[in-house]
Amino acid sequence: MNGIRVGDLVRVKTGVKDPDFDIDIGGWQGRVLYETAGLPCILWDSITLAQMPKQVFDRSEEENLDWHSMYLEPDDVYVIVRADELVNPY
Numbered sequence: 001m002n003g004i005r006v007g008d009l010v011r012v013k014t015g016v017k018d019p020d021f022d023i024d025i026g027g028w029q030g031r032v033l034y035e036t037a038g039l040p041c042i043l044w045d046s047i048t049l050a051q052m053p054k055q056v057f058d059r060s061e062e063e064n065l066d067w068h069s070m071y072l073e074p075d076d077v078y079v080i081v082r083a084d085e086l087v088n089p090y
Contacts, residue, residue, distance in 0.1 A: 044068055
């Protein structure tokens with residue numbers, strides 16, 4: 001999966017489009033839950049869900065699509081580190 005592993009926190013690269021709705025999802029982030037056929041399934045974090053356009057929720061519900069996670073190509077995302085994971089107090 002191009003260096004991306006299950007459990008990694010990832011962010012979508014600038015200019016990447018949602019494969020279902022063709023909207024820009026660059027900057028969205030979440031955790032890789034699992035991988036299927038080489039594609040990471042990303043569970044969106046609370047920041048992304050709070051900033052997600054209402055139309056995504058509405059259209060997903062209408063079309064019976066999952067709005068809280070998405071499969072993307074491994075090259076469409078990169079691994080990030082949360083600020084609270086940078087410091088080990090022990």
